[in-house]
Amino acid sequence: MNNQNINEENSIIEIKSLTKFYGKFKALDQVDLSFPKGKIIGLLGPNGSGKTTLIKIITGLLKQYQGEILIDGKQIGIDTKKIVSYLPDRNCLPDNWTVEKALTYFKTFFPDFEYDKAKNLISQLGIDLSKKFKEFSKGTKEKLQLSLVLSRNAKIYVFDEPIAGVDPAARDLIFNLILNNYHRDSTIIICTHLISEVEEILDYAIFLNRGKVYLREYVDKIKESSGKSLNEVFKEVYRCAPIN
Amino acid sequence: MRQLIKHDFKESWLEMVIANACILGGLILLGAFFRIMFSIDISSESALPVIYSYVCILFPFIIFAGIVLAFISIVKNLYQKLVGNQAYIVYSLPVSTDALLLTKILVTTIWIFSIILSFLLGLLFLILILGDFRSQIEVLSNLADLLFSNFGAFIGYLVTIFVNIILLITQILLTLAILNTGTIRKAKVIIGLLIFEAIGYAMQIVKILPNTFSFGFGTNGEWTTFNSFGVSTILLSFLSVVNGTLYCFNIPVFLVNVGFIILFYFLTRYIINKKMELE
Numbered sequence: 001m002n003n004q005n006i007n008e009e010n011s012i013i014e015i016k017s018l019t020k021f022y023g024k025f026k027a028l029d030q031v032d033l034s035f036p037k038g039k040i041i042g043l044l045g046p047n048g049s050g051k052t053t054l055i056k057i058i059t060g061l062l063k064q065y066q067g068e069i070l071i072d073g074k075q076i077g078i079d080t081k082k083i084v085s086y087l088p089d090r091n092c093l094p095d096n097w098t099v100e101k102a103l104t105y106f107k108t109f110f111p112d113f114e115y116d117k118a119k120n121l122i123s124q125l126g127i128d129l130s131k132k133f134k135e136f137s138k139g140t141k142e143k144l145q146l147s148l149v150l151s152r153n154a155k156i157y158v159f160d161e162p163i164a165g166v167d168p169a170a171r172d173l174i175f176n177l178i179l180n181n182y183h184r185d186s187t188i189i190i191c192t193h194l195i196s197e198v199e200e201i202l203d204y205a206i207f208l209n210r211g212k213v214y215l216r217e218y219v220d221k222i223k224e225s226s227g228k229s230l231n232e233v234f235k236e237v238y239r240c241a242p243i244n
Numbered sequence: 245m246r247q248l249i250k251h252d253f254k255e256s257w258l259e260m261v262i263a264n265a266c267i268l269g270g271l272i273l274l275g276a277f278f279r280i281m282f283s284i285d286i287s288s289e290s291a292l293p294v295i296y297s298y299v300c301i302l303f304p305f306i307i308f309a310g311i312v313l314a315f316i317s318i319v320k321n322l323y324q325k326l327v328g329n330q331a332y333i334v335y336s337l338p339v340s341t342d343a344l345l346l347t348k349i350l351v352t353t354i355w356i357f358s359i360i361l362s363f364l365l366g367l368l369f370l371i372l373i374l375g376d377f378r379s380q381i382e383v384l385s386n387l388a389d390l391l392f393s394n395f396g397a398f399i400g401y402l403v404t405i406f407v408n409i410i411l412l413i414t415q416i417l418l419t420l421a422i423l424n425t426g427t428i429r430k431a432k433v434i435i436g437l438l439i440f441e442a443i444g445y446a447m448q449i450v451k452i453l454p455n456t457f458s459f460g461f462g463t464n465g466e467w468t469t470f471n472s473f474g475v476s477t478i479l480l481s482f483l484s485v486v487n488g489t490l491y492c493f494n495i496p497v498f499l500v501n502v503g504f505i506i507l508f509y510f511l512t513r514y515i516i517n518k519k520m521e522l523e
Contacts, residue, residue: 061522092332
């Protein structure tokens with residue numbers, strides 16, 4: 001199953017021989033990947049498999065690596081940051097900011113940010129724009145950040161563990177937010193270890209383990225050839241594979 | 245870059261206004277208090293010495309608190325944006341590293357200048373309040389005459405202060421960039437302080453030579469040299485007790501400081517562009 005049919009024309013991100021060390025620990029090992037355009041892609045794997053490292057390299061937050069990455073044909077830099085909308089795995093907006101201030105910040109620095117769309121999304125969530133971030137729960141902060149990230153008219157959306165640490169009801173809401181609000185010709189990369197939660201929305205899956213690509217394939221093909229759900233395949237793969 | 249500057253000002257203005265108000269207000273109130281106390285016979289009122297002691301501590305404390313608040317606010321802002329969680333969004337912005345660094349340097353320089361200005365203004369008011377108003381005006385007018393007659397020296401002082409402020413900021417920025425290289429994962433604040441100190445000591449060692457062979461403009465704007473070279477001079481230079489010559493603009497030290505600013509800036513830029521490992 002370790003094959004894929006994405007040519008360079010159909011791919012939005014091209015990764016060649018990517019290797020990343022943390023000291024002596026090899027976090028990514030000669031990774032070759034193509035991310036198909038306009039699909040919802042799951043970057044899946046257990047904790048420590050290299051998912052977040054890969055995401056951070058794509059978003060330009062990690063600079064020490066070997067190999068080559070092209071995003072929409074460009075090297076990582078200002079041009080790629082213009083087209084990548086990134087939701088980190090933590091709250092990165094200051095607690096003393098109001099929602100209104102966060103909206104203004106995004107509007108100022110991201111030319112593709114749709115202010116009215118973000119305002120509507122946040123209003124739909126029943127969140128008061130004048131409130132400060134410190135007044136919200138972790139789940140609400142997560143939803144707020146997601147609304148801001150989704151309100152960019154980006155070519156690539158990258159969500160690092162968007163559902164970790166929130167209750168199941170909030171997870172559904174987060175997925176609904178993503179599915180109802182992303183731009184249809186954009187690519188979504190969801191990085192998670194909660195496979196059963198994302199299985200239904202994914203078009204393409206990349207399994208990482210110990211810094212290597214274990215499997216990459218369209219979800220339909222995985223299900224068809226294995227006769228199992230993605231979650232079952234995941235469990236099978238990681239039962240056999242040595243986990244860190 | 246204009247937007248970045250505007251944003252950074254908006255982010256830090258409240259703390260800096262409070263800090264400036266503490267310094268300026270503290271000095272003015274201290275002057276006013278002493279003025280009142282001088283006109284009262286303390287020994288006739290039993291409670292006054294106690295109040296006097298408390299207020300003597302209170303106002304300098306407010307001034308000191310203002311300076312500490314300004315320093316903490318500046319460092320905290322830089323740390324949160326370049327190392328803390330906010331760095332995730334800062335480094336995801338489609339702006340160049342130069343724009344990011346130059347904004348931080350510019351905004352921080354302006355805030356530090358505002359603190360120095362508040363302190364000097366506060367001192368001026370303190371002098372005016374404490375003394376006889378007319379004679380103080382006369383003293384100040386003489387001071388202004390002296391200043392403008394040695395305008396070169398005055399500019400020399402300003403440039404020296406300006407360069408030292410930028411050097412301090414670039415030293416902080418370099419420290420924060422080093423914290424982001426992924427080699428330091430625990431106790432970042434303490435290790436950051438140690439790195440900052442280490443850079444400072446390294447600078448002092450490099451400055452031994454320019455401090456020893458000093459030449460430049462003296463306090464009266466005159467050309468001054470000092471070039472006796474010996475072990476004791478080097479030792480004294482190292483201990484920052486340079487020599488008996490008072491410079492308002494020491495050319496070798498100035499050039500070395502500018503060199504350090506350029507070095508620190510490009511090192512910081514290089515680390516952010518090539519070595520950054522945001523945790």
